[in-house]
Amino acid sequence: MNFSAYALYKKDFHSELRTRYAINSLVMFIIVAISVILFSIGNEKITQSLTDGLFWVVIFFSAMSGLARAFVSEEERGTSLTLHLIASPSTVFSGKLLFNLILVFCMNIIIALLYAALFDSFIIRNFALFTVAFILGNIGLAVASTIIAAIISKAGAKGTLYPVLSFPILLPLILTSVQLTLLSNQGASFADAKVELAIVFCYDVIMLTASYMLFDFVWKD
Amino acid sequence: MVWKIFLFLLLAFVCVAGIAFPIVPDPHAWYQFPLIPGLKENAKIIFFHVPTAWLSVIAFLMSTIYSIKYLRKKNLDDDAKSYAAAQLGIIFTILATITGAVWAKFAWGAFWSWDPRQTSIFALLLIYGAWFALRSSIESEEKRATLSAVYSIIAFLTVPFFVFIMPRIMRGLHPGSLGDSNSGPVIDFKMNANMELIFFLSLIGFTILYFWMWNIGYKSIILKDRINKHSIRE
Numbered sequence: 171m172n173f174s175a176y177a178l179y180k181k182d183f184h185s186e187l188r189t190r191y192a193i194n195s196l197v198m199f200i201i202v203a204i205s206v207i208l209f210s211i212g213n214e215k216i217t218q219s220l221t222d223g224l225f226w227v228v229i230f231f232s233a234m235s236g237l238a239r240a241f242v243s244e245e246e247r248g249t250s251l252t253l254h255l256i257a258s259p260s261t262v263f264s265g266k267l268l269f270n271l272i273l274v275f276c277m278n279i280i281i282a283l284l285y286a287a288l289f290d291s292f293i294i295r296n297f298a299l300f301t302v303a304f305i306l307g308n309i310g311l312a313v314a315s316t317i318i319a320a321i322i323s324k325a326g327a328k329g330t331l332y333p334v335l336s337f338p339i340l341l342p343l344i345l346t347s348v349q350l351t352l353l354s355n356q357g358a359s360f361a362d363a364k365v366e367l368a369i370v371f372c373y374d375v376i377m378l379t380a381s382y383m384l385f386d387f388v389w390k391d
Numbered sequence: 392m393v394w395k396i397f398l399f400l401l402l403a404f405v406c407v408a409g410i411a412f413p414i415v416p417d418p419h420a421w422y423q424f425p426l427i428p429g430l431k432e433n434a435k436i437i438f439f440h441v442p443t444a445w446l447s448v449i450a451f452l453m454s455t456i457y458s459i460k461y462l463r464k465k466n467l468d469d470d471a472k473s474y475a476a477a478q479l480g481i482i483f484t485i486l487a488t489i490t491g492a493v494w495a496k497f498a499w500g501a502f503w504s505w506d507p508r509q510t511s512i513f514a515l516l517l518i519y520g521a522w523f524a525l526r527s528s529i530e531s532e533e534k535r536a537t538l539s540a541v542y543s544i545i546a547f548l549t550v551p552f553f554v555f556i557m558p559r560i561m562r563g564l565h566p567g568s569l570g571d572s573n574s575g576p577v578i579d580f581k582m583n584a585n586m587e588l589i590f591f592l593s594l595i596g597f598t599i600l601y602f603w604m605w606n607i608g609y610k611s612i613i614l615k616d617r618i619n620k621h622s623i624r625e
Contacts, residue, residue: 296522317545321538325529334524338517339545342552345510369556376548384541391534 174257178265182240186269196236196277204284221291222351225281226344228272229311232277234333237315240266241323243341250323260382267316267381274312278304295357303350303363306370310343310377317381320388343373398599403469405593409438424586437590438496442597443487447515448554449601450480455547458540468613470536472528479601486509486575488512510552514559518546 186192199343207224214222244250253262284305285292294300318336346369353363358365414424414434424479457473460466491512492502525542529535571590 185608193492314545318542321525321542322441324534325525325538331524332526335521335542338514338521339549340548341517342557345557369552373552380548384544387537388541 175261175268177195178257178262179255179268182265182269192239192273192277194270195275196232197280199235200228200232200284203231204281204288208288216289216291217292218355219291220350221285222355223348225285225292225351227350228281228285229278230282230337230340230344231333232281232314233274233311234336235271236277237270237312238319238322238329238347240270240316241319245323259355259386262389263316263320263382263385264318264328265372267312270319271309274308274315276310277307292355293321294354296354296359299358299360299363300351300354301348302367303354306367306374307343307347307350310370310374311340311382312345313374316340317377317385317388320385323347324388324391345371346370346373394599395603396594398603401592401596402600405438405589405596409435409587409593414428433494433498436490438593440487440490440494441590442594443483443490444512445594446597446601447480447484447487447512448550449598450476450483450605451515451518451547451550453605455543456478458543460546461536461540465533467532467536467616468609469611470540471616472605472609473540475518475605475612477522477543478608480514481523483510483601484515484519489514494559507557514549514553518549522546 207228229295244253251389257265286294315336318332318339322332344368350363350366350370353366412424417425430436454473454476457469457476461469461473488509491509495504495506495509496502498504522539522543526535526539
């Protein structure tokens, strides 16, 4: 990662701090989503596998509500042409990816803390496995949703299209991550989760490589 | 012209043979199929279900190959080829889903049970659906071709996860899944020679049919584009 990508990230970070649009709406979205789940559960005792599934449902929809901003905001403000002038496509992608990565990590840590506090059946028994799976899953989520966000912003920022396009791409990641979360909540060892961890890792590498190769075509009109 | 008659005879033979040839415990005559434990009479779906599933992946692969070609050469004809392949692909995916669900009703007792294979074919349907939704949302031809090509390449990268990895790590009901001991005709062919012959004839016949349909499909798309441009210019 070079210096200009970091500069681009700082630009996004400062404009975010000025309005706090993404942070505010994301936090509110998470609270709304979790309270809807809590209301619909009521006094029901839910199983561990259902809790872990719902955990990733909240993560997926929060990501879908917040991550498209990175590129859509550039198109809305008409600043994408300036970016064309000052930076190469891979730099632009690195900067946006860095911003989205940090956003995804903040968002998912909040979700995980709220889940641990509010759901009785969400108990992490193997914390190291959970952390590794969580980090790998977040990287995959950020990479895949950043490149889809770039496609969406060029397609005229259709809000409803974003989850539709992202879901099939994210499905292998989500299915494996649900499995991994369940394993770590059951206290499985690293050896038990070896195959799942390998899949998530492969997914991250494949998506990262493909995104960098294909972003040029999306970015240049 | 000759090959069209040949294709008709081939597919007619495959349909008749696949449906009518009996399954017996110990086959002697050339027209008898062996009994595969765990599949029984239901095994006959292999002549129709497997080719459609095979073609739904082949169509997706071709759509991606022509997407890559488009990104390299920026020739709109390649986009038409990719589009025609995807149009056929979604038809074959729906056929594979339906034949699979009907088979599942008799073999497993329910039309749908989220077996890894069923999950994968559902994801393939979702990808095709999203791809067509993306295409219909963009007005400009070049932009539509570029963005849908990029999406199709990214989506194709997830196919290995669904087709090859998921069924191996999750326990499933489908023949060839993890923990399947007696009925695995997809992986190790427990068929006898004539059953294999008809299976491969069916695969070849359906593949030729697909390429013929694809050929007509993309030519009609290119011609339609040309007529549209012509009428705009006048």
